[in-house]
Amino acid sequence: MRASLLRIMALIGKEFLAVLKDPRSRFIIFLPPLLQCLIFGYAASLDLNTAAYAVLDQDHSASSAALLARLDGSGVFQRQADLSRARDIATWIDSGRALLVVQIDQGFERNLLAGRPAPLEVIADGRNSNTAGTALRYLSSVVQTFNLDWQQRHGRPGRSVRIVTRAWYNPNLDSRWSMIPSLIGTLTLMGTMMLTALSVAREREQGTFDQLLVTPFRPSEIMAGKAIPNVVIGLGQSSTILLVAQLWFHIPFAGSFAVLYAGLALFLMAAVGLGLFVSSISKTMQQAMLYAFVLVMPFALLSGFTTPFSSMPSALQTVMVINPLRYALDITKRVYLEGAGFVTLIPDFMPLIIIGLVTLSGAAWLFRRRLT
Numbered sequence: 019m020r021a022s023l024l025r026i027m028a029l030i031g032k033e034f035l036a037v038l039k040d041p042r043s044r045f046i047i048f049l050p051p052l053l054q055c056l057i058f059g060y061a062a063s064l065d066l067n068t069a070a071y072a073v074l075d076q077d078h079s080a081s082s083a084a085l086l087a088r089l090d091g092s093g094v095f096q097r098q099a100d101l102s103r104a105r106d107i108a109t110w111i112d113s114g115r116a117l118l119v120v121q122i123d124q125g126f127e128r129n130l131l132a133g134r135p136a137p138l139e140v141i142a143d144g145r146n147s148n149t150a151g152t153a154l155r156y157l158s159s160v161v162q163t164f165n166l167d168w169q170q171r172h173g174r175p176g177r178s179v180r181i182v183t184r185a186w187y188n189p190n191l192d193s194r195w196s197m198i199p200s201l202i203g204t205l206t207l208m209g210t211m212m213l214t215a216l217s218v219a220r221e222r223e224q225g226t227f228d229q230l231l232v233t234p235f236r237p238s239e240i241m242a243g244k245a246i247p248n249v250v251i252g253l254g255q256s257s258t259i260l261l262v263a264q265l266w267f268h269i270p271f272a273g274s275f276a277v278l279y280a281g282l283a284l285f286l287m288a289a290v291g292l293g294l295f296v297s298s299i300s301k302t303m304q305q306a307m308l309y310a311f312v313l314v315m316p317f318a319l320l321s322g323f324t325t326p327f328s329s330m331p332s333a334l335q336t337v338m339v340i341n342p343l344r345y346a347l348d349i350t351k352r353v354y355l356e357g358a359g360f361v362t363l364i365p366d367f368m369p370l371i372i373i374g375l376v377t378l379s380g381a382a383w384l385f386r387r388r389l390t
Contacts, residue, residue: 079127144188203346214293219306273353281349291377
């Protein structure tokens, strides 16, 4: 028994030495958890720190100005524009520049003075159902405070301002309508990056990668041979989730399949490029899996999938321009729920093209270095 324990202790010591003597292992063990804890502590918050809104004030009264002043002074709502026409509402909601549009009709103050409920129309972006729902709750709190203050100053009981809500592209603010289309990109990223990251590392461990390098294949041909199958597999995964969304959850599809699959193809090109880049710098499958995990977790949590992207620190928002999932979520939700077309989605297509070209070129350069 004592000899067995000594042998086990020797093996434990050997494993600790093997892990702690390797600089890469020390880096993976200590630094990523520390950085992720700090990043997620600041960024992955369900609180809504900023909510962009636009105003269509058709009453232009002291009461409407007082209500808007409360919104502006709440510390959450940031007014982006004062609209002059009702048709401008669609422009601000569709472009994503405003999460909410507050419309105050003529006669708002007259209704308040007469003791009648004054309707406050609020148009919300239903594509971001969780964020829109949180913003509407904050708005209700501000309006409730305004009502109490109005009643105390004018001595009128009952509700003064009544919120009338309309959610575009998701009338009931059903979280499933926003969640399931987002899963098309999120689950595909996880599967595709892991599969791609292991492709070259697996061949290194098995000793077949060096054999591949001495064949007549050029680095670009090796890249294409590694990338194309993973893109096809990723499209298959996306199609499966899309079928579940339509046939099982019956979420209505408002857009074009051509636009959706064009966006998914660009997204998968960027995801495969990241996976190949990770695989090209990894010596073992274990390292490839760990590096891929270090990327996938922040990309998934800091993409706007579970937490409001606008509430993240501005520095992190800037860093996340390299996150392909951020653009894929926008594409899938806008095509699925809004019916957005190619021209509308150019701001999402272009970053995916750049990310794909940079990562694929970087991986090809690393492959080329092994040939020289």
